[in-house]
Amino acid sequence: MIRLSTAAMVARTLSRESELRGLSQLVGRGDVCLDIGAAYGMYTFPLARxxxxxxxxxxxxxxxLPYQILESARQAAGARHVITTNAALGPSNGRQRLRLPYRFGLPNHGWAHLQVGVKRPGDSGGKTLEVPVYTIDHVCETRRIPWVDFMKVDVEGFESAVLEGGRRTIERHRPNLLLEIEDRHLDKYGMSAADVTEPLLRMGYRMYIWRRGHWQRTDAIDHRRRNYLFSSRLP
Incomplete structure (x- = not known):
């Protein structure tokens, strides 16, 4: 049995996201997951376990840099069932500019975002990189992924665009979706939380938050929270 406990423990230690504790209620043996905006593997390794x-x-x-750390950790863990890709996901395939902000002279990887569709760019500092972009549907088709059970999407306000590129996959498989929804990031793209939530609710998804050891239904976005689960599988 592949031992991912150490990698998972490190990922949890680096994270303050309580939703990690709720993954076991959503994901199990044999499931297929997408970690979009994986960074250093905060969700990748708990999911792999x-x-x-x-x-x-x-x-x-x-x-x-985050990709290299992620891939090195994958190799060290011997996790052959984890497939890492040095690319972004979006509404169409191609190459796009990505803004990497700097803070106190250092790159702020957690605030990097694709430039396509940006309405309010804010701070013009940092670097602009060109990165490959694929759609969820393209990835699932080319890799012949038979089904998808869970997606985590944390892309600094670009969540709706990512989901747009996976419409066929989402409609077909109805995966659980864990999304970051924060006005400060959505505002860059001229969007609001409702622009993310309402299309999913119309599709029959229900919204949940992780609270007191359970996924609890909610109908409202709370500015004190970052992550929301959308599911048509939970009660």
Missing amino acids: LVRRTGQVHSFEPLR
Whole structure:
């Protein structure tokens, strides 16, 4: 059995996201997961531990340094069922500019975002990189992924565009979706939380938050929270 406990423990230690504790209620042995905006593997390795060898975790990270750390950790863990890709996901295939902000003279990888569709660019500092972009549907078709059970999408306000590129996959498989929804990031693209939530609710998804050890239904976005689960599988 592949031992991912150490990698998972490190990922949890680096994270303050309580939703990690709720993954076991959503993901199990043999499941297929997409980690979009994987960074250093905060979600990748806990997901890999849950799906075991019979499952798959496809992780996407467009920035070179976080990707290299992610891939090195994958190799060290011997996690052959984790497939890492140095690319972003979006509404169409191609290459796009990605803004990497700097803070105190250092790159702020957590705030990097694609430039396509930006309405309010804000701080013009930092670097602009060109990265490959694929759609969820394209990835699933070319890799012949038979089904998708879970997606985590944390892309600094670009969540709706990512979901747009996976419409066929989402409609077909109805995966659980864990999305970051924050006005400060959505505002860059001239969007609001409702622009993300309402299309999913119309599709029959229900919205949940992780609270007191359970996924609890909610009808409202709370500015004190970052992550929201959308599911048509939970009660």
